[in-house]
Amino acid sequence: MRIKLLRMKKIATFNINGVKARLPRLLEWLEETRPAVACLQEIKSQDEGFPIAEFEKIGYKGIWHGQKGFNGVAILADGEMPVEVQRGLAGEPEDEHSRYLEADVFGLRVVCIYLPNGNPVPGPKFDYKLRWMERLRRRMDAIRAEEVPAIVTGDFNVIPTDQDVWSPPAMAADALMQPESRDAYFRLLGDGWTDAIATHNPRGGVWTFWDYQAGAWQRDHGFRIDHALLSPELADRLVSCGVDKAYRGREKASDHTPVWVQLRD
Numbered sequence: 001m002r003i004k005l006l007r008m009k010k011i012a013t014f015n016i017n018g019v020k021a022r023l024p025r026l027l028e029w030l031e032e033t034r035p036a037v038a039c040l041q042e043i044k045s046q047d048e049g050f051p052i053a054e055f056e057k058i059g060y061k062g063i064w065h066g067q068k069g070f071n072g073v074a075i076l077a078d079g080e081m082p083v084e085v086q087r088g089l090a091g092e093p094e095d096e097h098s099r100y101l102e103a104d105v106f107g108l109r110v111v112c113i114y115l116p117n118g119n120p121v122p123g124p125k126f127d128y129k130l131r132w133m134e135r136l137r138r139r140m141d142a143i144r145a146e147e148v149p150a151i152v153t154g155d156f157n158v159i160p161t162d163q164d165v166w167s168p169p170a171m172a173a174d175a176l177m178q179p180e181s182r183d184a185y186f187r188l189l190g191d192g193w194t195d196a197i198a199t200h201n202p203r204g205g206v207w208t209f210w211d212y213q214a215g216a217w218q219r220d221h222g223f224r225i226d227h228a229l230l231s232p233e234l235a236d237r238l239v240s241c242g243v244d245k246a247y248r249g250r251e252k253a254s255d256h257t258p259v260w261v262q263l264r265d
Contacts, residue, residue, distance in 0.1 A: 007265040008239060009106055010035040013153040013226055015114070015209075015256035019043040019074070022254050023051060029247055031058055035260060036078050037105055039112035040064075041155045043072035050074065067098035073112045073154065077105045085109070091135040099132070100139075108234070108263075109143060109150035115157045118175030126175050129157070133184040137191070143231065144192060150231040152193065155256065157225050158185045160195070163204025165223035176225060194235040196228040196261045197243070208243055209256050217248060226259045237264040 012035035016022045019040065030038060038060070043050065047066040055062055061081040064074035065088070075082045082103035089100050099114045113136065118129030136152075143150050159176045162168040171177045189195060197206055207222025216222065230238060244258040 009037070009108075009263045009265060010260050011037045011039075011108070011110065011151055011153065011228070011263065012258050012260035013039040013041070013112070013155075013228060014258040015041040015155040015226060015254060017042050017044075017254040017256065019045050019051060019072075020049070022252065023054060025247065025250055025253055027054065027058065028250075029244065029258060030055070030060065030076070033244060033258070033260070034078065037082075037108070037110055038076040039110065039153050040074040040076065041072070041112065041114035042070070043074050044070055045072055063101065063103060065098045065101045067096075071098045071114060073098060073101045073114050075101055075103050075105070075110055075112050080105055082110065086139075089132070089135040089139055091138070092131065095132075100136075102139075102143075107149065109146075109148045109231075111140075111143070111150065111152040111154075113152060113154040113156070115155060117157045118178075118181065121173065121175045121178055126178070126180075129175060130180055130184060133181075137184070137188060140188060140193065140229075141191060147233060148231070149234040149237070151228060151234060151261070153226075153228040153259070153261075155225060156185065156227045158182065158227075159223050159225055160185055160198065160227075161204065164206070166207070166221045170221075171223065176223070188229060192232050193229040194232075194238070196230055196238055196241040197224065197259065199238070200241050206243055207245075207257075208259055210248055212255055226256055228259060228261050230261070234263065238262075239264055
């Protein structure tokens with residue numbers, strides 16, 4: 001009897017909250033879990049300061065779109081150089097925020113995003129968030145039209161449902177939970193993208209973020225804002241997904257924890 005072994009690829013996302021400040025924790029996570037692709041947000045580093053040499057020492061190659069002091073995204077791949085497709089979103093030429101990076105790697109289209117927070121509500125930051133989500137939707141429509149296996153992952157700064165937060169009343173006034181934010185998110189799903197974590201956890205209760213304040217981590221007062229959306233061509237290849245919750249409890253950890261999907265080759 002011949003047994004066919006399934007080959008898998010793990011694609012992960014991690015809002016690292018400062019790539020230099022959290023570098024030891026990030027390297028630990030990469031070496032201990034070894035994702036094929038790791039998408040990073042809030043690297044908070046200019047391009048010339050990104051510590052790519054540290055990742056190359058453990059076998060990762062990468063591309064990044066940095067910004068001094070805040071924002072910034074990167075895509076790392078284990079042993080393969082991601083081929084950049086696009087950085088930034090069309091639609092607002094004056095927008096200089098480093099929040100979007102797209103690449104081809106391991107036969108996949110990988111999109112790493114850091115969606116605007118949008119607080120306070122109402123206000124120009126919330127308006128920018130909603131415009132950014134509409135620009136993202138247009139780009140995702142273009143990717144979907146290519147019919148390529150694609151994943152759009154990162155910090156979406158949207159709590160999709162009340163099941164995705166420890167206390168809906170506690171976050172009711174926040175931009176992350178406003179009806180407009182949720183509607184924009186669900187329009188993406190309505191276009192044909194699959195929310196991997198929600199699909200495998202229909203009852204919710206999965207958190208990816210715990211604030212540094214008010215003992216949120218110790219009290220498990222968290223919510224889910226880091227997502228992995230799969231194109232129709234990729235959704236059927238989803239084997240499993242999860243959250244590396246334990247890394248939030250380590251010393252000098254990010255306030256986010258990694259999210260990953262396991263895909264059949």
